[in-house]
Amino acid sequence: MTHALPDLAQQLLDAAKAAGADAADTLVTEGFQTSVDVRDAKLEEAQRAEGVDFGLRVIIGTRQAVVSSMDARPDTIRAMAERAVAMAREAPEDPSVGLADPSLLATEVPDLDLADDAGDPSPDVLRDMALAAEAAARGVDGITKTDSAGAGASRRHIHLAGTNGLSAGYERTSRSLSVVAIAGTGTAMERDWAFDGRTHLSDLDPPEEIGRLAAERTLARRAPRRPRTGTYPVLYDERVAAGLIGHLVAAINGMMIARGSSWAKDLMGASVLPDGLSLTERPLRPRVTGSRPLDAEGLATREAPLVEDGVLGRWVLDLSTARRLGLKSTGNAARGTSTPPSPSVTNLHLTAGTANRDDLIAQMGTGLLVTSLIGSTINPNTGDYSRGASGIWYEKGAPVHAVSEVTIAGNLRDMLRTIVPANDARSYASHVVPSLLVPSMTIAGE
Known part of the structure; x- marks a missing residue:
């Protein structure tokens, strides 16, 4: 130095x-x-x-x-x-x-x-x-x-x-x-x-x-076509599945809750994920990019569940948002050199399922495996969700053709309550989130 x-x-x-x-x-x-x-x-x-x-x-x-x-x-x-x-x-x-x-x-x-x-x-x-x-x-x-x-x-x-x-x-x-x-x-x-x-x-x-x-x-993206518009299962590939969980994390951020502008503002103590699934923050994992030994306000970080057995258990808080809500900081303050502290999560771990991705593809039958997402229209107040997507179209569990330029839509409350996780998460990633099957979403294609 x-x-x-x-x-x-x-x-x-x-x-x-x-x-x-x-x-x-x-x-x-x-x-x-x-x-x-x-x-x-x-x-x-x-x-x-x-x-x-x-x-x-x-x-x-x-x-x-x-x-x-x-x-x-x-x-x-x-x-x-x-x-x-x-x-x-x-x-x-x-x-x-x-x-x-x-x-x-x-x-x-x-x-x-x-x-x-x-x-x-x-x-x-x-x-x-x-x-x-x-x-x-x-x-x-x-x-x-x-x-x-x-x-x-x-x-x-x-x-x-x-x-x-x-x-x-x-x-x-x-x-x-x-x-x-x-x-x-x-x-x-x-x-x-x-x-x-x-x-x-x-x-x-x-x-x-x-x-x-x-x-x-x-090579898997060659010769894409759009499926017929309809309601189908959608499987989020592991490399994009953390983004889906990220929408839940954004909704329970203390800034959103303090402003009253989150679709999750009334869900404390309610089910937001299927029974048996937990979402845990793990900031103290060695040699992981998202780890930090203390937060930006000098508070110790600690492992703690955000969601336990499907039930939302806490907000993501720094000192300021905790004071606004009459609560205690959860040690989640982050900041840059030009900004004051604000709440932010570190490493996340979602409970893995018992099936691998191929098993979920077979369970999906006819539907879309999403490997890429572009743009987004997320209503923070209602949880209405709409994103551009690309991936692979499956029929009866077999790949048929690549897909691009389609829109997938739903409501985050319903989507997250019905997700089915695979067991293919990368253990070394900051966000350990496996592929996730959403049983029913609207796909706007041809």
Whole structure:
């Protein structure tokens, strides 16, 4: 690190107090990000960004303001603190604003092995990974070219501090590899992708596997047709199923509940998933991209169910939304350097089913396996759901043809209450959600 982050954080807090803030907190990050893209077996682009980034939140009474900068010179820090205080004095009052009581702060930062100690991959290593993935995709019969292949690596040191005594930090890394493959030409051109992202390079899937998977997915999309409009079962493939669960998570976010603008606002203690299914947040999983040892307000994170045996058990809360609702924070605060804290989930785990995906396809009979979703029209108040979809059409459990440019629609209350999970979730993913069968949805085709 170029900067001693705890010292920089303290400078920011001291400047805020000197400028007239009643209280303040700060998020300071420092690190780098490198990305390499190749095309047609040649290097297309390489980028690297590094530096320090920090945000300062100041509080005056029940008013707050946030400013951010990448310039750590003392004069800049003093000026930004003065600007933040001036902004806070003009901000609207909000009784929910405030730092955590010192008694609520995490007393330790558990080591979740989020930083790769094996060293950071060089641009040459990233380039070779991308080239190998692209070559594997192009080596599959039927693939005409690749749109892109890329690899990336990053490392971040993160430190949180506040005038309430908060001072804690940790380090995390990220490594990723992706390929987009293309089959066909002209108006018959189809494309699909494969991606893997981990905290440690050694955990990444081999480039050859990622390239092959992108090719197989692309070839399955050739010669698409639209089925007849009607009501059918819809099976969400594992790679898009987490998005369906994500709509439930968004609906129980404390901001939505506090505003009274969620279709789930009256469902606390009610069934939102089938009996026997639980949705659990697991923020402390080692070597997982979504893990975090403490939240953005310095509270300890912990494993806890959101839904247990089908019944909704809690909202997703930070301090502000908890105060608005007369509840306690669930340790779900997240923030960027230019924004105040807001509620956000970490890792999720949905109860797996007993059947594999092929079993659910057989159970589906005639219907749509969704492998890609585009756009969305989700009514947050009613849960009405409509999305563009692509995938594979099945009849009597057998694949018939690819599908594109159809719309699938339903209501999230009904959809989520009837889902049938498979057992094919990736155990290493941040959101461990298997393929999900929705027994009845409207498909707008021909």
